[in-house]
Amino acid sequence: MCDIIWCKKEVDGKECDTINYLDPYCFWNWEGTINCAECGTVYYIHMIQGFMYKGPEERPGEEPDTSPLYADKPFEGYANYRPGVEGRTRPYECKPRSVLLGVADMVKFSIRGRPVRGWRPQPPSAGLAGSFGFNWDIQKLSPEIWEEYQEKMAKGEVREW
């Protein structure tokens, strides 16, 4: 359940007729201005404990504090604005971290600067039937990373924690 602003603003002689959905998590206790995702009309609302205490009132000329999470036009088929449409709906912040690559992220050192085998390709197993020994001699098998590691240590970039 979440509250909505149903925009009825006349734009070019036609009613905007857009439903702007107010995500309950963000608007539970909230006061400020919010734009219509379709026509950009700015509305003032004041919500207390999920109840629309005041508004929506038009506030022409004001900058919106935020945008709706999602908007659609149910009487015009399935047109909608998904989350994160710039200038229309709220930026989609639900990212697991600041940079999401979605592809294999090669790393050669952990966050404390020590070698970690997060890059490819790696030398194959030395043993029979895919068997691996119990220790990987990085100095012997990945000498370039070993060199880089020595440099990092000399520069003091390798930390204990």
Add this chain to the structure above:
Amino acid sequence: MAKDPRVTRIEDLPGPKSKGEMDEMKMPYEEYCKKLFDVGNEHTKPIALKGIRWLSCTMYIFTPHSVANLAELGAEVIKIEMPRMGDAMRHTSPFNECYLYPLHDTRPMTGTGLGFTNANPNKYFLTMDYHIPEMVDVFYGLVKKSDGLTELYRPGTLDKWKMSYRYLSEINPRFIYVWGGGFGYGPKIFGGSYDILGQAHAGLASITGMHEFMGGHATKQTNWVIDWQSGNLITCSILAAIHHRRKTGLGTMIEFSQVQVPTRMLGHTLPMYGKFGIVRQRWGNWDTQLAAHGIILCGKSDFPDADNPQDKFCARYVMVSAFQDEDFKELCAITGMKDLFDKYKAHKDRVEGEAQVEIYGALENWAADKSRSEVCKILNDAGLLAEPVRNDREVYESPHFRERGTVRWLDDPLFGDMLLHAGYSCGLMEKTPRRINWHWRPVGADNKKIYRDLLGVPLTQIKEWYNKAWI
């Protein structure tokens, strides 16, 4: 020294001479614990399950975790994987990014995702296509030399292959057999399982999350808690079965339905229904039995300029507890809610739903212009319990977890520098502590060790099987 050298006088012995002296000589309890558990030096102590050998025909998290517990406690766990491919979980990393290489010789550009972590430490990795007739006897050979097996196939699959308990117990009467899966026998016997299915099927998700009128929904825990917890509970059963075998000499079968596990975590929910017919509702970040005793949202982030959204937007939650009358009075005094204290002096009044809506709303209004750390400081200074809701980075930086060794770095013999947070979070043991030796090893990394050293298979034979992709 006594005149007769055969007489031992207590005053000649080292150590305390009286109870009072003994008490005086005792080190402070904290020092005693530190010395006793000696965090960081677990590998100098004996292992608890030395001598136990366990087979694991498992994948994903739930069943692998049940034997990971054994491996951390020192059992020799042999994980049998599909030749060339391995456990499907190896290919399921967070967002297809976090890989460690290599996976297998035949897949030089493929790695194992970090999703594989914590469910597979210390295991030996064998490949075998045990369902083909040519390998059945080899599989039986392993059964003869092992104490038990955990498998997760649809019910009856291993029975079809003549590898279920009723077959294996004839080969090895001491054998302990674990089936772990979705529903177990019953109306949905062929139903597979996911963690989320368990959370839904057994009603756990129905009491998690905020109530709908507060904008919440029935909610699953982000992580696969039922997978991890099911693994733990299977391990309990395995240890009990091992004890039973010591007394009787006989193995047993354990049948474990994952979707029943959440019912164990529901507390008084079902007994309450049984007694009163009341269906429990969810109450999210608050508490149905105590008030104030919940998590509130503050207005400002502790890290407003951070790049990471978890820091920038979510470092705003605080756990607050002040349910005793005196504490609640203090909470109301320092947050300017004296009228609320007058209104809800008695705990039975403030624990009511409407009262909680009012109290937490007022608390969040008070915290609206404060950051999480400001709220914590104000409340802690007043002698009240308040803790920030930490994210991963803050857990990593927390001195509490670091000092106790819960979060620590491991120089993995194959994969290098890796951060640990699971193996050492299961309680400290003085004599035979858990330990992590390695996170995991590539697919088939221990083929030679197991086939040749344990089963005595000649190397030429191993090579032939490998070329045929039987192993």
